[in-house]
Amino acid sequence: MTARRPVVEMTGTTVEFSGVRVLDGVDLTLYPGEVHALMGENGAGKSVLIGALTGTFPILSGEVRIDGEERMPTGVARSRAEGIATVFQETHLSPHLTVAENVMIGNEVRGPFGIDWKANRARTAEVLARLGLDDLDPRSPLSALSPAVKQLVAVARALVLEPRVLILDEPTSSLDAAEVHALLQVVRGLRDRGVAVLFVSHFLEQVFDVADRMTVLRGGCFVGEFLADDFDRAELISKMIGEDIEALKALRSERLAHHYSASAEPTLRASALGRRGTLEPTDIELSRGEIVGFAGLHGSGRTELARLLGGAERADSGELWIDGARVQLRSPGAALRCRIALSTENLREEGIIGGLTARENIVLALQAMRGWSRPLSRGEQAALIETYLDALHISPSDIDRPIEELSGGTQQKILLARLLATRPHVLILDEPTRGIDIGAKLDIQRRVAQLAGEGIAVVFISSELEEVVRLSDRIVVLKDREKIGELSNGPGVTVDTIVEMIAADLDGEPGELPGHDCDNGLA
Incomplete structure (x- = not known):
């Protein structure tokens, strides 16, 4: 030196x-x-x-x-x-x-x-x-x-x-x-x-x-x-x-000890769900209390699949069932009414509303679901805010500040609180920890594990494959905008397992999954 x-x-x-x-x-x-x-x-x-x-x-x-x-x-x-x-x-x-x-x-x-x-x-x-x-x-x-x-x-x-x-x-x-x-x-x-x-x-x-x-x-x-x-x-x-x-390490051990077992009927099931030029027809199913990781490189189709499941894009092929009822998702609002909440990877443009405070961002989705003719009372808002301040370790001093002034980690937590306020059955998280610090990542990962324990079906997407392996019960692997296989997570599954799967020269058909999409008249 x-x-x-x-x-x-x-x-x-x-x-x-x-x-x-x-x-x-x-x-x-x-x-x-x-x-x-x-x-x-x-x-x-x-x-x-x-x-x-x-x-x-x-x-x-x-x-x-x-x-x-x-x-x-x-x-x-x-x-x-x-x-x-x-x-x-x-x-x-x-x-x-x-x-x-x-x-x-x-x-x-x-x-x-x-x-x-x-x-x-x-x-x-x-x-x-x-x-x-x-x-x-x-x-x-x-x-x-x-x-x-x-x-x-x-x-x-x-x-x-x-x-x-x-x-x-x-x-x-x-x-x-x-x-x-x-x-x-x-x-x-x-x-x-x-x-x-x-x-x-x-x-x-x-x-x-x-x-x-x-x-x-x-x-x-x-x-x-x-x-x-x-x-x-x-x-x-x-x-x-x-x-x-x-x-x-303890979080990884807890997830491995979780021993998830699927219920008889998945809460979400998609069959041959796809969109021309975006994603090949894909089968997938999600069950309550399960974390399913989507793994793949940028452009692999993981985000495209998440957006189809969350109503941000419309599928032009396939079918989707929610709790046994066939639906069609025409918008994220329709997905919310189907109890599917999507957090996109584009936090600033499609997630937070920069001109509003953190408090206003949290209550936004729930208020939209109720309709503006039935505004949340001050008491309801206060109870909602108090719940997520504790659950997500959000500083009380941040709650009335414009959200655009807060750190990236706090913004991600505020967005997660907004989605959880709608009481989703399916929670889709696309890059929820990207660009944030280690402490905030750990907070969010712990909360995701807790949500699965509370019976929510979670889709978790991250460019950091260590996170996907740490949290997931199952891992769906995508490449070149199609699903190439699926792994049941366990002690023998590592980042290298996924990387080798993506890098392999696959001559056969993509690995099959029980699959799924949403509108039961709610759109």
Whole structure:
């Protein structure tokens, strides 16, 4: 480890919002030529600490030194002048500009007659090449690019500054495996050229792959600084959540000991359910008290099947029965009336209502089911809220805040509370733990297991196959938009079991399942 002088030293950093201390005496030291991971749950204070360093949040007390000299941050322009560049999860790019215009904005190369666009495109191409985007035309409109490429364009904009400190806040959340590999290679290259990189990510594998040093925060407080080589994953998780990693192992053991046995009649049964161009005809059934995991890569059909079962998309083939009655689902509202609740993977666009408070989001679905002519009384709302504050470990201080101001983990819990308020018989959860911290994941996983114990049939979808294996009684495996098989979970089933199944060259027909769809006049 280098003994060079730190480029950034923050000591005793304290920040308050409206008299509430959100960062309490936190230290952070960044060395040139190192990747430093900033770790903690949502709400631990990571974003506040970054804001304090870049001057967007005023520091109540503490000291900040840049190259050994005290320099209290006063704003983003000052931090950029100090050589500090930040790439956020939300890219803040302009879709109406070209790639080159987005990359070079504020740093344009100018000639005697104004902006030299040829030189700007050449500079953009140079930076894009460092990110493995040699074939991306700098003249392309940003609106034509995928979310993943837009994220890399945001990184390119930061690299134009040739920063001494590069802050990457969840930079890989929308990238596929190849793009993540390319970005981490760039991070290593920057480190090798002496840049201090502050890396924030919920993906622990990526953190351990690239980090030299880690700082862990919990509840706005400094837990410690650790060398990555001297720290294992279990220790990191324990430091982050204040709870031993054995809790996750215990949950897996509890699920294996569950010994689920299907009831005589499934609560949901689909036969040859499909949609042209979206999902091949699929059979599936779900029973009360059972967790069924849908496993597969992105594009495998797992989300498409969930949306057909939850009424978000209409099937054009097959049949669906709910508790023995044939139904047709024409909308999520019709599905709710059939006691099927769907949480989609697109939390911000199809889940939460950003302009409403957490309280209003929770009561929304139940109120819609009752009809607006029969509003929930204050007492009914209070009882409902109290139930889910306790059950999902939601902070009472969050309940009357706009939901868009809350952490991703809290938003997921609020959405889950909204669905549970409708008393569903079938609960479909598509990526309910994506992008949230370890503690919130554990809360949600425990609650899902409890819901199955209470007799709800649960569909659980996650890109993290460890979660699917940990929770599921059965696992339905999909590939290329069709079901290829089904596994009964047990001690011999691992992530490798599923991966090998997906990777296998299947010549035969997809594995058969008892299958199913919904409208009994409720649509």
